[in-house]
Amino acid sequence: MRYQKSNRLNDVCYDIRGPVLEAAERLEREGHRIIKLNIGNPAAFQLDAPDEIIVDVIANLRKGEGxxxxKGLFSARKAIFQRWQANGLGHIDINHIWLGNGVSELISLATSALLNHNDEVLIPAPDYPLWTAAVTLAGATPRHYQCNEDLGWEPNIEHIRSLINPNTKALVLINPNNPTGAVYSRECLIQIAELAKQHQLVVFADEIYDRIIYDDAEHIPFAQFAEQFLCLSFNGLSKSHRLAGFRSGWMVASGCVEEASDLIEGINMLASMRLCSNVPAQLAIQTALGGHQTIDDLVAPGGRLYEQRNRAYELLTAIEGISCVKAQAALYLFVKIDTNIYAVPDDEELVLQFLLQQHILLVQGSAFNVPEKHYLRFVFLPHIEDLVVAIERLETFLQQYKRHDY
Ligand SMILES: Cc1ncc(COP(=O)(O)O)c(C=O)c1O
Known part of the structure; x- marks a missing residue:
């Protein structure tokens, strides 16, 4: 072939939007209605952003022309700074806050700024796969650490410890977690902080789901423990403010920033090279972070996300041979299929067949970098009526794989 992609992309994998999505788009072009449970896009399910944010952005849109x-608008960064203070997270410098086109852009920017060939980065399995892809694209090597399903998907500290070597440069923490919905305990975070301190790791703390918390789970920002190592915390408006399309995120450096001036210079350089992030989306940040947080109503009993999570969990786990840890946060259930009961093909083929037969799009567990091939990620953003339909179809679909002795 004449035009080939860069060799740098050879080992990069991002299957959330991979070949199965292409099949879904083909079916849609043929006129089929596909229930898309593949990405956490709240606005696609009538979970609208607060009017106040939209009104303020419209009123100020002219200010977003240039x-x-x-690094981003001062007013937006000040609002992030003040929220940081209000959360009791200690002193940071407003110059160590960068706005980006979503957390996604900042993940690429931060990994590019930090990593060299031969560096290794510890990433959870399962993970939000952009982390693995961005580390690979930056030329470094991802090393996946196990999270224990039996312990509510908390990271396995001993496994993390066993993976650390002189090349280990950084550790990615996704808390609350996508795809498992886990919220990590204080003990777990303290142990990770100890390892970071001991081995001088940079910790990338992806906390984009920090306000989407159910029941009495408590999210503890990792920056709280960042004293003698560098922590880069990531957050944004895509999920909690249902503004994924705006592409509005931020990154904050805390901990021993005084020893990171060279890295910060690199981050500043990459931020300048893309000139700035989308300014109209930056205009949303100040309003979004102040006042009543409408997400609180959605995650409280009676709120849409709370009720949808409960119903999806009850219905899925009522299917014979299906289990999952009840999400304490975020928008997903990471569902396990018992292969003693169902002789299922590998998970990518399974989601393809489910799409073709039942017109529902899920993502296979292996897209989240777990070695096992019998997990599916289920997004519980749709209204309960649609969740019921989707789960009924999953149950019907699985019957064809049932082993005869069951
Ligand atoms: C854990 C996690 N981090 C980052 C992102 C990307 O968010 P953004 O829309 O801000 O780029 C997502 C999106 O699903 C996510 O789940």
């Missing part, structure tokens, strides 16, 4: 400072 480039901003490459």
């Amino acid at each position: 480039y901003s400072n490459s």
Whole structure:
């Protein structure tokens, strides 16, 4: 073939939007209605952003015509700074806050700024796969650490410890977690902080789901423990403010920033090279972070996300041979199929067949970098009526794989 992609992409894998999505798009072009449970896009399920944010962005849109400072608008960064203070997270420098086109852009930017060939980065399995892809694209090597399903998907500290070697440069923490919905305990975070301190790791703390918390789970920002190592915390408006399309996220450096001036120079350089992030989306941040947080109503009993999570969990786990840890946070259930009961094909083929037969799009567990091939990620954003339909169809679909002795 004449035009080939860069060799740098050879080992990069991002299957959330992979070949099965292409099949779904083909079916849609043929006129079929596909229930898309493949990505956490709240607005696609009538989970609208608060009117107040939209009204303020419209009123200020003219101010978004030009480039901003490459780190982002001062007013938006000040709002992030104040929220940081209000959360009791100690002193940070407003110059160590960068706005980006979603957390996604900042993940690429931060991994590119930090990593060299031969560096290794510890990433949870399962993970949000952009982390593995971005580390690979930056030329470094992802090393996946196990999270224990039996312990509510908490990271396995001993496994993390066993993977650390002189090349280990950083550790990714996704808390609350996508795809498992886990919220990590204080003990777990303290142990990870100890390892980071001992081995001088940079911790990338992806906390985009920090406000989407159910029942009495408590999210503890990792920056709280960042004293003698560098922590880069990531957050944004895509999920909690249902503004995924705006592409509005931020990154905050805390901990021993005084020893990170060279890295910060690199981050500033990459931020300047893309001039700035989308300015109209930056205009949403100040309003979004102040006042009543409408997400609180959605995750409280009676709120849509709370009720949808409960119903999806009850219905899925009522299917014979299906189990999952009840999500304490975020928008997903990571569902396990008992292969003693169902002789299922590998998970990618399974989601393809489910799509073709039942017109429902899920993502296979292996897209989240777990070695096992019998997990599926289920997004519980749709209204309960649609969740019921989707789960009924999953139950019907699985029957063809049932082993005869069951
Ligand atoms: C854990 C996690 N981090 C980052 C992102 C990307 O978010 P953004 O829309 O801000 O780019 C997602 C999106 O699903 C996510 O689940």
